[in-house]
Amino acid sequence: MSNGSGFSPVHNTIPDIVVGRLPLYLRALTYMAEEGKATTSSQELGERLGMSSAQIRKDLSTFGEFGKQGTGYHIGYLIGQLRQILKLDDEWRVAVVGAGFLGHALTNYNGFRHRGFRISWVFDSDPEKIGEEMNGLVVQPMGELEATIQREGSRMAILAVPASAAQEVTDRMVAAGIRAILSYAPINLTVPPYVQVRYSAPVVELQHMAFYVDKALV
Amino acid sequence: MSNGSGFSPVHNTIPDIVVGRLPLYLRALTYMAEEGKATTSSQELGERLGMSSAQIRKDLSTFGEFGKQGTGYHIGYLIGQLRQILKLDDEWRVAVVGAGFLGHALTNYNGFRHRGFRISWVFDSDPEKIGEEMNGLVVQPMGELEATIQREGSRMAILAVPASAAQEVTDRMVAAGIRAILSYAPINLTVPPYVQVRYSAPVVELQHMAFYVDKALV
DNA sequence: TAGATTGTTAATCGATTAACAATC
DNA sequence: TAGATTGTTAATCGATTAACAATC
Structure with missing residues (x-):
């Protein structure tokens, strides 16, 4: 793989x-x-x-x-x-892209701090969500994605948009300078060789385990 | 490992x-x-x-x-x-334990259905959360955990409680009949050999990628 | 000192890849 | 038929483990 x-x-x-x-x-x-x-x-x-x-x-x-x-x-x-x-001495400023339930959970998770990361920006395309405050951050319009990443020199992002938008958003992030993506979208992303992607896929994990679980208790 | x-x-x-x-x-x-x-x-x-x-x-x-x-x-x-x-022909009924931001996101995620799983119960210990409705489910008190798992014959659970509570909750789930756990708690769980655990750990993934990312754009 | 535990080598184990006969 | 692609074997590659000399 x-x-x-x-x-x-x-x-x-x-x-x-x-x-x-x-x-x-x-x-x-x-x-x-x-x-x-x-x-x-x-x-x-x-x-x-x-x-x-x-x-x-x-x-x-x-x-x-x-x-x-x-x-x-x-x-x-x-x-x-x-x-x-692991290069964790300086804090990495991370963008969360997608402010749905999952983006919300990630932005509110305080386990990133003290472990090398800080969620520094949240983006969403939904006008209802833009401007909303999450854990001290204001949700930015998706249109600001490239400009913000470039201006701030952000290198890492967490992708929490629907599968249908994931590849397009990824292309935009990569073009703007993102070099490492943690993706929650259930789809295999295509990126240039100098960009890393790692995936979090609960369904995949559950399916993996299902193989070994006996439906009746032994 | x-x-x-x-x-x-x-x-x-x-x-x-x-x-x-x-x-x-x-x-x-x-x-x-x-x-x-x-x-x-x-x-x-x-x-x-x-x-x-x-x-x-x-x-x-x-x-x-x-x-x-x-x-x-x-x-x-x-x-x-x-x-x-993979034994996905019948739907697996899955318990979500912990109804914080993450439990909320998981319960509202509709990607489990049609892929073999259905979130069927949500538990939390916080009286403020108990009784709250999430995506058609009512948050159950943690005290009901064992009884529900046993009565319903649930075999799979998703753990979304703080690290400090994770091992204790795991022990209770295992005693009640859970045989596969997807854990979001940033801690290594101890379970009997017949129980599977898989982990989702965003910090671990980001730290892994940080090793390879150049801080300045090359 | 004696006991404990490292860092490292060599052996073992397991996973991936290349190649191709079989065959649709 | 000719071209395409499988399933499988053998070779290669990589990761883990066992064992132990070095040494704190």
Whole structure:
């Protein structure tokens, strides 16, 4: 499936699947820090995440030597390193496109902050929605999309429009400078190779699980 | 990462990664059918999905011989087969747990129907929300969770509660008979091996993409 | 020191791709 | 028939795991 879009992690020798696990490590480590723990081991982290300690050590060793034999990893230090590797030190300003129920939920979700992202703009084409306030932001008309992205230098967007509008809106965002899209539209988007797309598709996830579920309780 | 939860597809020789692609095939084929197409080839399908024709043929051949040399696949027939394989012929009644912005968005999303699922119950613990109507459903008190799941024989649930409540609610759902959970809580859930969990985590997806995005436009 | 745990190598396991005979 | 495309095999590629020397 390459990785969902035309995007291929070119210039790098680092497996994309490894990059994709770093956010999970970061999240687990952040919880540990909140619990007041100072150090952890690949084994403990592996138990939390349901994966092998070998995999965690191998993944981390792709980026450097962050641990100490006999001791394990200093949590605060490792968090800092992972944030740096993932380029989360400066906040990414993200556009939410589509202000329906889902766009509304995303805009009101406060879990982006402190994890590297801030929803900074919301767009919709519906005159009823334009001007509405959501979590401190005012819904902008879709016509402002390109100008705003260009002026503000926004690089990341979350797509929450109906499938029928998704490709057209994507083309406009990409032309304006968006380079990473998290799409909630149930459709495979076509983008240039330098643009990343990742998908969230509840129906796909449920269908995947349905395969294994016995309809009657065993 | 095994596959995210303790769940491991036991009794089966079919790779989970293959099962996970079937919903994508099904979705693309459904669009093709709506466009009025009658047949397709592994090549055409592969182009739509950004994957190789060989992979599609190999995946499908895991479950049977659905195509014809020289002609390709009859779309309607293949859709029927995939729906059957994925056990989507009867509608799955799904519980949404948590009636915040996200639970609201999920309950109002009409994309579940016609794809094998129906949101049938919504639960929340907030007295302010209990009794509220959402897309024809009335928000039930969390106290009714176990009784409803048991009485109705519900097997699938969508978890849209805060991280702090997620594990406790999960334990209750599992005890009551839930066997597949789509979780929006940013936490790794612990479940028995016979329960599946899949996660939707926008922050994780954005962090994954951030690794590859140049902050300045190249 | 002794025990614990890293980083790394080599072995294993699994997934993807290329190629082609079969056949519609 | 000739062209197209499947299903499948074998080769390739990539990811995970086991094991252990190094060392804190």
